[in-house]
Amino acid sequence: MLYMCSTRDDDRTARAVIRDEALRLFAERGPDAVTVRQIATAAGVSPGLVVHHFGSKDGLRTEVDQHVLAVFEAMLGQLTGEGGADLLDPQTGSLSEALAQHLPPDSPLPGYLRRLLLSDTDAGRLLFRRLYELSRAALAQLADAGLAAPGRDPDARAAFLLANDLALFLLRDRLTDVLGTDPLSAEGITRWAPEMLSIYAGGLTASPDDTNTPVPPIPDTPRGDPPTA
Amino acid sequence: MLYMCSTRDDDRTARAVIRDEALRLFAERGPDAVTVRQIATAAGVSPGLVVHHFGSKDGLRTEVDQHVLAVFEAMLGQLTGEGGADLLDPQTGSLSEALAQHLPPDSPLPGYLRRLLLSDTDAGRLLFRRLYELSRAALAQLADAGLAAPGRDPDARAAFLLANDLALFLLRDRLTDVLGTDPLSAEGITRWAPEMLSIYAGGLTASPDDTNTPVPPIPDTPRGDPPTA
DNA sequence: ACGTAGGCTGAACAATCGTTTAACATGCTA
DNA sequence: TAGCATGTTAAACGATTGTTCAGCCTACGT
Numbered sequence: 386m387l388y389m390c391s392t393r394d395d396d397r398t399a400r401a402v403i404r405d406e407a408l409r410l411f412a413e414r415g416p417d418a419v420t421v422r423q424i425a426t427a428a429g430v431s432p433g434l435v436v437h438h439f440g441s442k443d444g445l446r447t448e449v450d451q452h453v454l455a456v457f458e459a460m461l462g463q464l465t466g467e468g469g470a471d472l473l474d475p476q477t478g479s480l481s482e483a484l485a486q487h488l489p490p491d492s493p494l495p496g497y498l499r500r501l502l503l504s505d506t507d508a509g510r511l512l513f514r515r516l517y518e519l520s521r522a523a524l525a526q527l528a529d530a531g532l533a534a535p536g537r538d539p540d541a542r543a544a545f546l547l548a549n550d551l552a553l554f555l556l557r558d559r560l561t562d563v564l565g566t567d568p569l570s571a572e573g574i575t576r577w578a579p580e581m582l583s584i585y586a587g588g589l590t591a592s593p594d595d596t597n598t599p600v601p602p603i604p605d606t607p608r609g610d611p612p613t614a
Numbered sequence: 615m616l617y618m619c620s621t622r623d624d625d626r627t628a629r630a631v632i633r634d635e636a637l638r639l640f641a642e643r644g645p646d647a648v649t650v651r652q653i654a655t656a657a658g659v660s661p662g663l664v665v666h667h668f669g670s671k672d673g674l675r676t677e678v679d680q681h682v683l684a685v686f687e688a689m690l691g692q693l694t695g696e697g698g699a700d701l702l703d704p705q706t707g708s709l710s711e712a713l714a715q716h717l718p719p720d721s722p723l724p725g726y727l728r729r730l731l732l733s734d735t736d737a738g739r740l741l742f743r744r745l746y747e748l749s750r751a752a753l754a755q756l757a758d759a760g761l762a763a764p765g766r767d768p769d770a771r772a773a774f775l776l777a778n779d780l781a782l783f784l785l786r787d788r789l790t791d792v793l794g795t796d797p798l799s800a801e802g803i804t805r806w807a808p809e810m811l812s813i814y815a816g817g818l819t820a821s822p823d824d825t826n827t828p829v830p831p832i833p834d835t836p837r838g839d840p841p842t843a
Numbered sequence: 844a845c846g847t848a849g850g851c852t853g854a855a856c857a858a859t860c861g862t863t864t865a866a867c868a869t870g871c872t873a
Numbered sequence: 874t875a876g877c878a879t880g881t882t883a884a885a886c887g888a889t890t891g892t893t894c895a896g897c898c899t900a901c902g903t
Contacts, residue, residue, distance in 0.1 A: 399850075417646060421891060431852050436892060438850090443891095502788065503732065513788040533818040542809045544789055544797075552781035559731065559742040560773055568773075580771045587817040589762040628880075650861060660882050665862060667880090848901090856893070863886070869879080 400438045403428040408449050412496035416446050450508045453497050457512075460487060461519075479581070480516070481553045485569035495569070499555055520547035553577070629667045632657040637678050641725035645675045679737045682726050686741075689716060690748075708810070709745070710782045714798035724798070728784055749776035782806070 397405070406427040410419040421442050425432040439445035464483055488494055501509045521543040527533035536542035553560070553568055566573040583591055626634070635656040639648045650671050654661040668674035693712055717723055730738045750772040756762035765771035782789070782797055795802040812820055 420889080422889090432891085433853075433893080434851055441891075503784070505787070510788065510791055513785075514792055517792045527818075534812075534820060536809050536812060538805050538809060540793060541805045542813075544793055545806065545809050545813070548781035548785050548789065549778045551785065552777035555732070555784050556742075556777050556780065558734070559739065560777065562739055563743055563746045564769060564773055576767050576770045577774065580765050580767060580774050583763075583765060584771075584774070585813065585818045588820065589756075589814045591763060591817065649859080651859090661861085662863085662883080663881055671861065845903090846901105847903105848899105850897105850899080852895105852897075854894090856891105858890080858892100860889070861887100864884085866882085866884105868881080871878085872876085873874100 399428070399430055399434065403430060403435055403438060403445070404449060404452060407445055408453065408497060409493040411446070411449060412493035412500065415500055416442075449497075450501065450506075453494060453501065454508065454512065456494065457498060460484070463487075478578070479550045479553065480519075480547075481550055481569060482574055482578070484554075485574075486571075490570070495554065495557070499557075502551065503555065516547055516551070517544060520544070520550075628657070628659055628663065632659060632664055632667060632674070633678060633681060636674055637682065637726060638722045640675070640678060641722035641729065644729055645671075678726075679730065679735075682723060682730065683737065683741065685723065686727065689713070692716075707807070708779045708782065709748075709776075710779055710798060711803055711807070713783075714803075715800075719799070724783065724786070728786075731780065732784065745780070746773060746776055749773070749779075 403424060407419070407424045410424060410427060413419075421435050422432050424445070425435050428435075435442075435445060439448055464487065484495065484498075498512070501512055503509065521540065524533060524535065524539060524543045524546065528535040528539075557567065557569055561567045561573075564573070564576070566576060568574070568577045632653060636648070636653045639653060639656060642648075650664050651661045653674070654664050657664075664674060665671070668677055693716065713724065713727075727741070730741055732738065750769065753762060753764065753768060753772045753775065757764040757768075786796065786798055790796045790802075793802070793805070795805060797803070797806045
């Protein structure tokens with residue numbers, strides 16, 4: 386079964402290698418910008434073999450989609466299993482953080498999920514809807530526990546929180562550029578999380594140290610106050 | 615000068631028509647997914663004319679980039695001129711809202727800016743950096759006015775607020791899908807803004823009506839409470 | 844031992860891409 | 874009115890794309 390001419394030192398099937406390399410390249414440049422020949426070269430096989438195993442380039446893309454979604458779902462199950470159901474509780478961390486922390490720093494998965502979420506495909510829509518339902522459930526649970534108000538429009542509020550969480554994900558490169566720190570790295574989270582926590586806990590007017598204490602009332606004098614030291 | 619065979623009923627130069635159609639198509643499907651022939655057909659000209667006017671497809675893309683950035687910059691100038699400098703004040707509305715409201719509903723500009731922000735190009739990085747500086751300045755101004763705390767890390771806080779604002783923009787289609795309302799439409803804003811305002815004003819625990827009243831302290835009993843009816 | 848199914852290759856195919864070229868029509872200028 | 878720059882088209886070119894095909898090599902069942 387193994388007579389591959391190239392020197393691949395892992396025990397993965399050629400099929401799996403093609404899938405993994407395609408995943409990596411798709412995440413990096415997008416499926417449309419990657420050619421079958423590039424995938425074949427990266428996997429150390431011939432272009433014909435790619436089609437032979439997956440029927441077509443689109444078949445390969447579909448299978449990578451399924452694979453990524455399966456891995457993501459498995460990771461989601463593991464996270465809700467270990468950390469309880471408060472995965473999306475802003476107090477304990479965000480979805481993006483959890484994802485970044487449970488993945489090797491060079492994993493192509495975040496990038497692929499990013500493209501999937503932004504792509505105008507059924508898979509992307511399904512993924513977002515899944516996250517949305519998760520966000521809704523988390524908000525409802527938080528509300529039940531008295532840790533958050535459901536808001537006037539719980540659906541919109543859940544969507545708002547989810548969108549904010551995903552923004553960190555979608556704008557990761559841009560934020561790294563302006564902040565000088567990858568917000569999804571261990572170091573970046575130490576910058577990001579306190580601000581997020583502070584705002585979610587007490588709003589924009591709360592000072593960072595008020596995280597666990599009641600929020601002072603907003604002064605009635607609208608502006609012109611001396612800057613708060 | 616005008617002897618075009620096609621029946622175009624506007625007074626724009628063929629060059630401008632090509633640029634506008636390219637802008638529309640680029641925003642819709644992305645520059646790489648749009649062919650020169652498609653642009654030419656949409657503009658009612660021959661493919662050769664596109665290259666004749668813009669040198670190459672990439673030249674056209676660059677010019678569309680410049681044009682979009684110029685229009686955006688002009689709109690930014692107008693907005694800060696009329697509405698004062700608190701354009702990014704969450705109390706008065708977000709950047710996304712302002713952009714959506716001052717543009718026809720079918721304008722390709724938001725879509726193009728979205729792709730620009732997410733594209734790995736210098737133009738995209740520059741645009742984001744511009745918005746980031748705007749956000750920093752707005753936060754500093756808000757802090758001076760006593761309407762917001764600068765936070766422990768003002769740069770990170772400004773980035774957080776900007777990312778949240780842009781999320782609405784980047785995930786517009788997905789949010790429309792799950793909410794049933796375009797969050798950037800007039801109707802959608804009435805759902806979105808109150809939740810955003812409420813959280814920014816008093817945090818997650820504030821009830822929507824507490825916008826201008828103090829926030830109640832978080833109860834000490836962590837969980838296991840009966841669901842609050 | 845032998846045949847056969849499947850992993851795999853390299854060359855070739857048709858289609859489509861961005862771009863080039865030659866030619867033509869038009870308006871301005873001298 | 875002759876001439877020239879400019880706007881415009883149709884056809885064609887080379888490169889690249891996804892895909893097909895014929896055939897080789899190896900492993901496995903009988």
